Amino acid sequence: MKPFIFKQCTNILKSAQRRAGTIKELLHGIKEVSDASIFHHTYKYFLKEHILEYTNDFSQWVGESLEEHTLAEHLSSVDPYDFTAVSALREEIVRVIDDYLAHFPEPRPAMKGNEFYFNESATIVFPTGIIAHNVAEFLQALKYVDSSSIYYHFYEGRIHGMHGPDDFSLWLKEDLNEKELSEKLVHIDPFMYDIEGMRRLIVQIVEQKVQKDMETL
């Protein structure tokens, strides 16, 4: 049995040196920026501590700064974990915007100062120094690890495993043979919680399991 080694990650923002003030400029930007930039504005969105109205930077900007809520809703429903390559995710976002522009009038430009700034990020991954060998230790660690560790394993973990489940579910299933508990984590909606909310939810689910085990003969 392999123990679970909690890692954490830190990002630094890099400018992609490009901005958009209108939906068409956003569209051109999305078509041309690096994969790292698309990755940053979609997958990395979940690193935000507070859940916002929409679920990626593009939809948030379209909703807040262009006040085009229908398009923001459409963009929000694009699930980055449905795609195994950033290029396919990029194509889908472009398709959603193209489709919107074919059916609706073009939204007004953003107010000056509220333009969209394309960024990328560089990441350093390093161990937290916390290791769990069983569910009880896992529970204790979940309560106190840095929030970036929850992000790294629960969100980015889905990409490490070739778009399989998150690192927590995978370890519980493969190494501890805790299939039922693993399934419960797999079925959490990743879009509906901020990181701390997600931590609370996972802790609650794992705690129920530990309590049940303690009471079983």
Next chain:
Amino acid sequence: MLQLSDYSGISPKSDLQLISRLADKLSSKQFLHINSTKEGGGVAEILGRMTPLLSKLGIVVRWEVIQGDQRFFTITKKIHNSLQGLPEEFTDDMWKYHEAINEKNAKTLDLNADVVFIHDPQPVPLIKFRDKGLWIWRCHIDVANPVEEVWNRISAYAGKYDAAIFSVSKFAKQMPLDEFIITPTIDPLSEKNNDLTADEINEVASRFKIPLDKPIILQVSRFDRFKDPKGVIRAYRMVKKYNDCRLVLAGSSATDDPEGEAVIREVTEFAGSDPDIHILLLPAFRDKDINALQRMATVVLQKSLKEGFGLTVTEAMWKGKPVIGGNVGGIPTQIIDGVTGFLVNSEEGSAFRIRRILNNPDMASKMGENARQYVRNHFLITRQIRDYLFVWYAMLNKSKRVMEL
């Protein structure tokens, strides 16, 4: 002298861990900072804190200051203003002098190091005299809307660096080099931000003759029209119709700024004889007084019409205060509307948000808690130190987007 462990339990543990790990990787390497002053301003403050702290971690840090005469600093002040959008007159001679003084400094300074951080535009021409190492230009000022001709002159130098660092995304420029975004930060252990006892706060209140008998609305800022002090008074008057409160406007007297004095006169006149409006002119470096004022406030305003980053917003958020900020400059980077504070676009909006805070103490307290946590995670000095080392390490590993340590 402070060391990294003094920030344990204050800064996020992951930041302290990463600083230690990166310092191990970069141990014995030379880290040189060059700016134009040892005293005053945020740049000198962070370098003063960071230099000894990194030395203790095994990095060989040096902090040098370029020397110049009055003519040089008059020119660099004009450059500074123009980069922030204020047109100034320049002649070719002035640009030649700017470079000549840098050349003179290059002859006396030891520019050899593994990484060289050049802070702001005053020493930017030093790049012409580089010998070895990574050279990174750290631009602390708001260059979102510079005077183009002046930016072109500065970017001719900046473009020769290996990387540049700006404070917020909207300041980044199109240049043929890597550009990192690192926001400014506050030091939680400085006099302006450390904890104060109730007695210390009461002493400041009584010295400034501010009775603590009703909620206090506070704005701390220079007396400058871009900080909209009259707009703040108008918002306070709208609030006063429904909620009894006091307004405190505190700022430095800015004796070197003739316009500042005119603004103070205007504001004092506009406030009239209202005994609940307190206009405080603080001498420079009265950090503890500002700390106490922020701690006694019920709600803090930063109703700027134009703003760089707005570190007074960060300071108040760190003290767990609900902050209402103008939706400009770096303020939206700090205030997530409705979560870590409120963003406003008008006097009416400010008044309405003040009333919401005064009438919902539970919401205000939750907002203040969110604000403090947000600052802890993003805007403390340890994060800035972490990011400087991160940029250095990332530049040594340029081919990797994800680095494992």
